[in-house]
Amino acid sequence: MCKNRSPVIVFMPNREMDIRNSITVLKPNHSQEVSVLHADLIPGLLQELGYPMIHLFYETALKSEHNFGFVDFRENKIAGFVFGTTAISTLYKDVALRRAFPIVYQMFRLIFKKPQKIGLLLKVIFYRTYRHQTGCESELVFLAVNPPYQKLGIGKKLMTHFHDYLIQKGISRYEASVEIENESTQKFNEKLGMQLEYVYTEFGIKRLRYSFDLSTCQNHSR
Ligand SMILES: CC(C)(COP(=O)(O)OP(=O)(O)OC[C@H]1O[C@@H](n2cnc3c(N)ncnc32)[C@H](O)[C@@H]1OP(=O)(O)O)[C@@H](O)C(=O)NCCC(=O)NCCS
Numbered sequence: 001m002c003k004n005r006s007p008v009i010v011f012m013p014n015r016e017m018d019i020r021n022s023i024t025v026l027k028p029n030h031s032q033e034v035s036v037l038h039a040d041l042i043p044g045l046l047q048e049l050g051y052p053m054i055h056l057f058y059e060t061a062l063k064s065e066h067n068f069g070f071v072d073f074r075e076n077k078i079a080g081f082v083f084g085t086t087a088i089s090t091l092y093k094d095v096a097l098r099r100a101f102p103i104v105y106q107m108f109r110l111i112f113k114k115p116q117k118i119g120l121l122l123k124v125i126f127y128r129t130y131r132h133q134t135g136c137e138s139e140l141v142f143l144a145v146n147p148p149y150q151k152l153g154i155g156k157k158l159m160t161h162f163h164d165y166l167i168q169k170g171i172s173r174y175e176a177s178v179e180i181e182n183e184s185t186q187k188f189n190e191k192l193g194m195q196l197e198y199v200y201t202e203f204g205i206k207r208l209r210y211s212f213d214l215s216t217c218q219n220h221s222r
Helices: 028-041 045-049 051-061 088-098 100-113 115-125 154-168 183-192
Strands: 023-025 067-074 077-085 139-145 173-179 195-202 205-213
Touching: 023 154, 028 045, 028 051, 028 067, 028 077, 028 139, 045 051, 045 115, 051 077, 051 088, 051 100, 067 154, 077 154, 088 100, 088 139, 100 115, 139 154, 154 183, 173 183, 183 205
Parallel strands: 139 173
Antiparallel strands: 023 067, 067 077, 077 139, 173 205, 195 205
16 A cells, blocks of 8 residues: 555445536646545556655646546545546656656655565666557546445546547547456446457556447437
8 A cells, every 4th residue: 555645535425426517627736636546546557656656647647738537526535537648659758758857766765665666667667658559549548436436427427528528639539458357447348338459468467458439429418
């Protein structure tokens, strides 16, 4: 689990709560709360690097016009979020270039505190974004809903806003990757209508690649 941050606040939601007007655009000032959710809920490289690096990522990425997202608020707290990009091939490189000094500082800090993470950091330094077969630049990068609020339709609602945004930009397709072990997200993706394209391996982890054809979207009303 992550340090240097406040824990995810867990309380039982009112399951009858109206979710129609709870969604807003993800902004850099949401990055602290979103990073807490990410650190707790989204497995992967960023999670292994820890909360300070996740926070740097969102704070920086959300300043780029290519990246976007939405958050769902419950009782003034973020219950879920979606983060996407229309330029996946440059997303991580762009963040690294914009915030090179704080990132290097956080890396040294991590080595000092957890020397066993050196292997992981070397992977990150020599990171090459996996070249996907289609060359699709639009991607659903991260999506999470705080467990007390899961299965209430929040993930689906966030994705409706995500789809509407891309359609408004004239984009007709996006892709997403899910770790092979993350069966619950695979089920969610399939419920949403995503198509499984292929299985690939990145950093020794098997992932499923999904695509979504936005021209087949029927209902985007809020
Ligand atoms: C994936 C996730 C975002 C889904 O959010 P959610 O708010 O619980 O999803 P919703 O309530 O909107 O569900 C939408 C549909 O998917 C189905 N669904 C959601 N989770 C499911 C699961 N674990 N198993 C089967 N179906 C599931 C729902 O039943 C619903 O179906 P319906 O439209 O027929 O009613 C959430 O489970 C999560 O945060 N997971 C952890 C983070 C993560 O792994 N993110 C992905 C990597 S970036």
